[in-house]
Amino acid sequence: MQTLLLDSDDVRANAPLPAVIDAVEAAFGADERGDTQMPAKSYIDLPQYNGDFRSMPAYLSVDADAPEAAASEDWDAAGIKWINVHTDNSERGLPTVLGTMIYSDPETAFPLAIMDGRELTQLRTGAAAAVATDHLAIAEATSLGLVGAGVQSYTQLEAISTVRPIEEAVVADQRPDPVADFIAHFEDRFDVRAGEISDAAACDVLSTVTPVESPIVDRADVGNHTHINAIGADAAGKHELSDQILLDAKLVIDDYEQTTHSGEINVPYSAGTLTDSDIYGALGEIVVGDKAGREAADGITVFDSTGLAIQDVAAARVVYTEATEADNGTAFDLLGLGDVEASLR
Incomplete structure (x- = not known):
């Protein structure tokens, strides 16, 4: 009985975005129907290292x-x-975010499989x-406008362009090198250019992928019909969009407990500026048809995305299935069971 080891290249190679998007949408649907188990994300705070660990377990069943x-x-x-998120890692030559996914047979x-969780996180967040x-x-x-030119911006463009005919991308970031790298990566596929935050926010779709704790996107910058994916806020105190944007928007969340605690809405919600009545609903409600998506x-x-463990599991299933069928990755006897065989899914 073998466990499959999948590094970051393996994860990327075995994660066709249309399949990952379908799986993540199915996960939202399963969650809305009550066919998931997803304990609250738990944190281990390590201020002495300017970092933290987060554990994210989940089970889902798809009909x-x-x-x-x-x-x-x-x-x-x-x-x-x-x-994890360890902010000093960049000075050590390490990614700020690392991660490991253990994918298990529920039966x-x-x-x-044990797979790179960092690449998986980027894929499922984009999905x-x-x-x-x-x-x-x-x-x-x-x-598509992008505020922030870090690693997540790449998957945002790749994933969103699979569901909308994106032709132009505008990226805003105070760091010139990441912007130049982003443009060089995509210039053969899109009309991509650098711009100010206001330029990015005027696009049909905007994804914000920064770790800021004070809003950097103003209400006046946003187009009249712009859809915003608020991705950056993943901890209490983080806040990318002005409160007025959130109050004026059709506001959709991924998970009530997570968004009110650590999502884009956490700061105005804690202050009482934004209340439950300002939240239109959860994305799962729209996916299953209980609430309407965009209307005339x-x-x-605005979609407030905090990232859910069910998304990781759904994406991991795609990666494992694809890798198994293609005979990719490195198989090893993690448990030392030798030739013992069992019926595994």
Whole structure:
């Protein structure tokens, strides 16, 4: 019985974005139907190292008959991601965010795969933004603005361009080198250019992917029908968008507990500036059809994305399935069971 070891290159090579997007959408649907188990994200704070650890376990079961499932058969999956944010790592030549995903067989608990969680996080976060964009952006959206030119900006453009015919991308970042790298990476596929935050915010779709704790996108900058994916806030105190944007928008969240604690809305929500009545609903409600996505009368829409463990598990299933079929990765006997065989999914 072998466990599959998948490094970052393996994860990327075995994660076709359309399949990951379908899986993440199915996860939102399963969660709304009550077919998931997802304990609250737990934190270990290490201020002495300017960092923290986060554990994210989940189980989900997908019904192939669900309209959003994009599956020919029922499936379930389980796993846990161990991830961190250590802000001083850049000075050590290490990524700020690292992570490890353990993907397990729900029936036997056998560890089917251990894979790079950092690459997986980028993929599933981009996929979640694509799901939200598909439901909330105008159908004819052709321009994407990006505030922040870090690693997540790449997957935002790659994923969102699979659900909308994106032709133009505008990236805003105070650091010239990451902007230049971003432009060089995409210039053969898109009309991509550097711009100010106001230029990015005027696009049909905007994704904000920064760690700031004071809003950097003003209400006046945002287009009349812009859809915003607020990605950067993942801890209490982080806040990228002005309160007025959130108050004026059709506001959609991924998970109530996480967004009110550590999502884009956490600061104005804690202050009482924004209340439950200002939240339109959860993305899962839109996915299953209980609430409408974009409507003709809608102006600005906002998706507050904190990242859910069910997204990691759904994406990990895609990676494991693809890698197994392609005979990719490195198989090893993690548990020392030798030639013992079992029926594993």
